[in-house]
Amino acid sequence: MRANNVLGILFTDAYNDCISDLTALRTMGSVPFGGRYRFVDFTLSNMVNCGIAKVGVVTKSNYRSLMDHLGTGKPWDLSRKNKGLFLLPPFNRGMGMYKSRVDALRSAADFVRMSNEELVILSDANIVLNMDYGKLVEYHIEKKADITICCKEGKYPQLWDIMKLKTDDDGKITKITCSPSIEEGEGLFGVNIIVLRKAFLERIISEAANENYDSLERDFLMKSLSKLNVYAYKIDTFCSVIDSMQTYYDTSMALLNPENRKQIFDRDNPVYTKVNDDMPAIYGIGSNAKNSFIADGCKIEGEVENSILFRGVHIAKGASVKNSIVMQSCYIGEDSKLNCVIMDKYGTIRPRKSISGDTTYPIYIGKNITI
């Protein structure tokens, strides 16, 4: 189904702290991922690919990189006269900086009220997933659900307020447990992609204001579950919820697997991103590239293996990059060696340096750092 009658709301700040190194200077949504993307591209592309034409992007702080990336929304076809992309930075009515999703929604209440769509999809930005939201909406309508929560079976993300779910055979959620602390374990858990009627969302927002809710999950969903039809929609394709540097690293490396790549970069549901008109990647004489995901604009004269290179990375002669993620416009000097490193944008490794982490503990090198 084409989800024409759906409003998208994207929270770009949710769980910023879980990869605090990468989000020190940016929002979760604008964290670079997969060679040429930022996290927000995945959810945003999912939304527009299924026909959503109006998307509100909720931001809190450090959103310059996000604004720069999204621009007018043109790459997602969201630069429109009618509908399109709306950036929703904090809108202060004397409430102070918002602390939770409920707070953020309250400050965006006008945006929600002024929209004509019947349904709303709420989504966080720390999710790598290529999914047809049309099917999700279809499921929501078919089940006559009040709320549908996308969920996944597996290890619980190491994040607070994760909803652990129990369902009956029909997919109806019978029990939600959710704690403000982090819990280990495995099972069915909600990834924060939720569908509900717009009118219902407005009701929740005003109720939250009246009763001073902190958490949508704990203060509303858990308490009201028995009175509502809440359904679980199981995701059956590649889906990763980023909860730490380690999952960021592991999810990046998962792109080297062709089956995962096929699911994430589906040709019929492309992942859109800002276009930069770099020239094709150039491989010099004596270069050696193996099992790597390489963006345009790279210049490779040395060795690269099991790695993700963002646009404009230059690997000089004799340098070797292994099991690493190297972001935009980094320079790896002659005869330098990197192993299990996450290198943020515009970094420089001078010649003959050697930096090595471990696949279970990748080393992070900050933005603009010269070593």
Next chain:
Amino acid sequence: MARKTECLAMLLAGGQGSRLGILTKKVAKPAVPYGGKYRIIDFPLSNCVNSGIYTVGVLTQYQPLELNDYIGNGQAWDLDRANGGVHILSPYQQIKGTDWYRGTANAIYQNINFIDRYNPEYVAVLSGDHIYKMDYSKMLMFHKANDAACTIAMLEVPWEEASRFGLMFTDDDGRITAFEEKPKNPKSNKASMGVYMFTWSKLREYLIADEEKEGSSNDFGKDVIPAMHEAGERLFAYPFDGYWKDVGTIDSLWEANLDLLNPVANIDLSDDTWKIYSNNPVTPPQYISSTAAVQNSLITGGSHIEGEIDYSVVFSNVTVEEDAEVKYSIVMPGAKIEKGAKVQYAMIAENAVVKSGAVVGEDPQECKDLNEWGVAVVGPNLTVGEKAKVKAKTMVTEDVKGGAEI
């Protein structure tokens, strides 16, 4: 009414480019892919934008569908503008009947109305089939400083190649004193690059006069510019010394692509101050597998490389399977080179498939007679069957059956 524009550009993109054979069967020459992620027309369009010319008329005639589609509203070149921007100008029906563009000058003549809307002082006339990076604003300054009626960009070419070009003779000030069109024994090596800057009031006058002249071929090089010269107008040659290549033939297109890998060739696409923009499909980054061996090549996003690539230009969404070899070749978007296939000294057009074990092209060193050697071409959407063999200089225009030799 559009706002007054100081200088607008008219881009001649109607040419068939018949010497490119199968590559231009369905598309106009300016839409032919080049350099991994570009098409030829990206160069003049990007030059315009980088030079501050934001009003561009693109004159199309031959097979315009793909070109129109590619240019769209011009957004990829920042040419979607409130005033000006890119305009596709096709021949149209008029009260006195329908007329195709009969020559380069006639094409501009038929669009005098378009140009007049912007009331420009100067009009740049560019051709859509050259690869070069040039600042037209500098040329315009030169044109103004000389108070010229027409300025022609000029390149000094090697003497042995001079006979292929329209040549110019200039005095010490750069003023053109004489022309020579493709002479057998050239006395000058100053070739015209097909880039003209006109003072619009002058050009308008000569276009109308040329149109009324019987037997005129309505061509800039043959009719309009000689007429201006005879009438004593101030014509100047603007010297240019960067990379410039006419990609009118299979061999020159192949060479121009490989020039990108040749440090001596002096064409650098990585320069951020003079970017070449293009309208590209949305693709993930390229994947180079553990079985791949890539040397001295350009590869573009969305490609999946498992085989061996050497001294080649690979476009977007190309698949090269294990044990396949691509050498000294150009592989255009969406093409697939299957297991164990060998592509050498060849151009594989868009979405063509070279099945496993097939061999396309020949190494000139293994060729007995060098006169017989040339670049092999497989046309768009065609298949070269399993273990088929395509000889050097062959142009594949229909599917090749498995095991066949052509």
